[in-house]
Amino acid sequence: MPQHPTSSPAAVLFSLDDTLVDDHNAVSHGLRSLMERLGHPSFSAARALWDVQGILSTSAYLAGRIPQSEVRRQRLRALATQAGHSHISDQHCDELYQRYLDAHRSAWRAFDDVAPTLNQLAQRNVRLGVVTNGSQDRQHDKLASLNLARHFGVVVCAETAGAAKPDPRVFRLACQQLGVPPHQTWYVGDQVYEDALGALDAGLYPVLCDRHRLVPATDVTTIHSLTELTALASGALPAGARLR
Structure with missing residues (x-):
């Protein structure tokens, strides 16, 4: 794996709970x-x-x-x-x-940095999606009620995908549905094993969103808010560690 992305992403996939929404x-x-x-x-x-x-x-x-x-x-x-x-x-x-x-x-609430980040990525023509292990009906309801559904081209839920994170198949399915190959896709999530390592195994570029600075030092690129994601996607240095 390279130390940093060689180019900006064509697509970004997100975990939903505790990445976009304060679950x-x-x-x-x-x-x-x-x-x-x-x-x-x-x-x-x-x-x-x-x-x-x-x-x-x-x-x-x-x-x-x-x-x-x-x-x-x-x-x-x-x-x-x-x-x-x-x-x-x-x-x-x-x-x-x-x-x-x-x-x-x-008590459903999106984090304050979510809407601005999604809007900025969309303005750069980055395709957006969600990959979640949560209940399909519940997660779609969550996205709709928080006015987030409009941002995403795909929402892949484990219960209907035939695989759950960290299985590489669920990440690849989302890439396939977006029409973007894994190596041009980033995945942003809050869990090291389920999100970051699962995405890495699928060939995506993983970004760990550690909002509360609870994750021990890791080789995975780490941000502490989604505001940092737009800087990272544009080629600026991230606030967290870089992949080795």
């Missing part, structure tokens, strides 16, 4: 709504469990071992058990999870 805060908002209903006393314990169970259950879903409804029920039951409720029916799980989804949706 971390939305999850916290939804979780607090559940905690209130369940009488759960500890946000830190609830958040840790919710995140871990989400990874485990979503991985099982993407591997075809459980349906999406079971992902939600497993997360809900784990949280309820932690709060002292050991027996919850499927119907009650579904009702509680809808409460979470409603609260989560009410």
Whole structure:
């Protein structure tokens, strides 16, 4: 891999959650709504469990071992058990999870740097797309409600793509749908393994968006806001590390 891009990108693909949209805060908002209903006393314990169970259950879903409804029920039951409720029916799980989804949706916010960055890239005739492991209906709703859908030529969701990040196939599918080869495409995401390394394996140029400066030093080109992306795409030096 070269130290830096040899040319500006013809296309840029983005992860959605926590790259374009503040999902971390939305999850916290939804979780607090559940905690209130369940009488759960500890946000830190609830958040840790919710995140871990989400990874485990979503991985099982993407591997075809459980349906999406079971992902939600497993997360809900784990949280309820932690709060002292050991027996919850499927119907009650579904009702509680809808409460979470409603609260989560009410907290959807795009980061302030998103719209200006997308507009600037579009003005340079850069093709734009999204690759996400999130639920297709939910992610399309998110993009539409935040007035972001109009910016993107493609939105590739794992559940209908037949592959999930970091599988190279999902990145290549997005490139194919945009009509741009991987080596002319950049991928911007907030996760090292799922986003940056997955994109790299697919032949794209990865850019890690570490908004909160939580990722240890890495060889992947790193930015801390999307404002830096436009400078990087125009050939200016990035604020973060460069690929070796």
